Amino acid sequence: MELSYGDVKAAAARIEGRVRPVAVAPADGLAPDGSAWFALEYMQHTGSFKARGAQNFLQAHQDEGRVPEAGVVIASGGNAGLACAWAARQLGIPATVFVPTTAPRVKVEKLRGYGAQVRQIGTEYAEALAAAQNYAAASGALLSSAYDHPLIAAGAGTLGEEIHRLLPELDTLLVAVGGGGLFAGIATAAGHYGVRTIAVEPSACCALSAALAAGEPVDVEVNSIAADSLGARRATALAVTAAQRYDAESVLVTDDEIVAARRTLWSDRRIAVEHGAATALAALTSGRYRPASGERVCVVLCGANTDPSSW
Incomplete structure (x- = not known):
């Protein structure tokens, strides 16, 4: 299964005016011999990039008259469910969201606020x-x-398209990876422009890295502080294919490095993101990814559905 740049462009046309365009900001000091930026996608509707894929998925089905009376149902660690509930509300579609009992309370409360029926099952x-x-x-x-559908991944890929429009000279994008929907979409959009994508995962929650090592999607253990958003047991085939096609680099970071990156964002810039979003930054702050001299990099801060009081 493979995502095309045409899929991303079609998604961009479909959701134009329905999602918030991404903003970027300089990230001083992260690339001492080059330049670095943050893509502030945590400011998106519902607090994460997931709104893009959800809007594309539901809009496409509604346009084709394929939404049943029972509405839409999704399983999610939280963010995909929030996005689905939000998009469903915009389109007048009933939504039911299944989340683990370990889902952060802030996400469960927001789901109910969007009018979704919430069912908590398993851990x-x-x-x-x-x-x-x-x-x-x-x-x-x-x-x-949550991530394993071409319409979902193509919607996420519109973020890469917008980043390129804002930063046309960019060399590298760093993206946190769970199941791989965001990665597949961004790698496809970025690859079209010759931009490298670095896939960053928690070392204790690394479905894409394991899939690349095995040559196909495989099941992995999930045991990371970022598991609420990056806790997929298996990477999507779309992500594996994109990583292979565009020769993406896989980088693993520890939970301690993720926590440190998250705290650095808050203490230095007053940006509060969830652990999953801080994972991409941890590749730089930990030194596990070192930009080459003159390299222009952008870190995607993809979600902020967190409670800072819990730090």
Whole structure:
């Protein structure tokens, strides 16, 4: 399965005016011999990039008259569910969201605020997914995906397209990876322009890295502080194909490095993001990815559905 640049362009046309354009800001000191930027996607509707894919997915189905009366159902660690609930509300579609019992309370409360029916099942995303699939089969609801669908990944890829428009001379994008929807979309858009994509994962939650080592998607253990947003047991085939096609580099960071990057964002810049979003930055602050002299890099800060009081 492969995502095309045409898929990303079609998504951009479909969701134009329905999502917030990304802003970028200089990230002084992160690339001493080059230049660095932050893509502030945590300012997106629902607090993460997921709004792009959800809007593209539901808009495409509604345009084609393929949304059932039972509405849409999704399993999520939180952010994809928020995005699905938000997009469904915009389009007048009922939404049911299955989340693990470990989902952060701030995300569960926001889901209910968007009018979704929330069902908490199991302790991992995989358990919530199985429950959502059973619900879809029994109710006839449209089953959406947190990351493993071409329309979801193409919608996420529109972020890469916008970043290129703002930073046309960019060399490298650093992106946090869970199941790989954001990575697949951004790598496809960035690769079209010759921009490298660095896939950053927690070392204890690294589905894409394991898939690249095995040559195909494989199951991995999930045990990371960032598991609420990056806790997929298996990377999507779309992400694996994109990584292979565009020769993406895989970088692993520890939970301690993720925590340190998150705290640095807050203490130095007063930016509060969730651990999943800080994962991309941790590749730079830990030194596990060292930009070459003159390299122009951008770190995607992809989500901020967190409670700073819990730090």
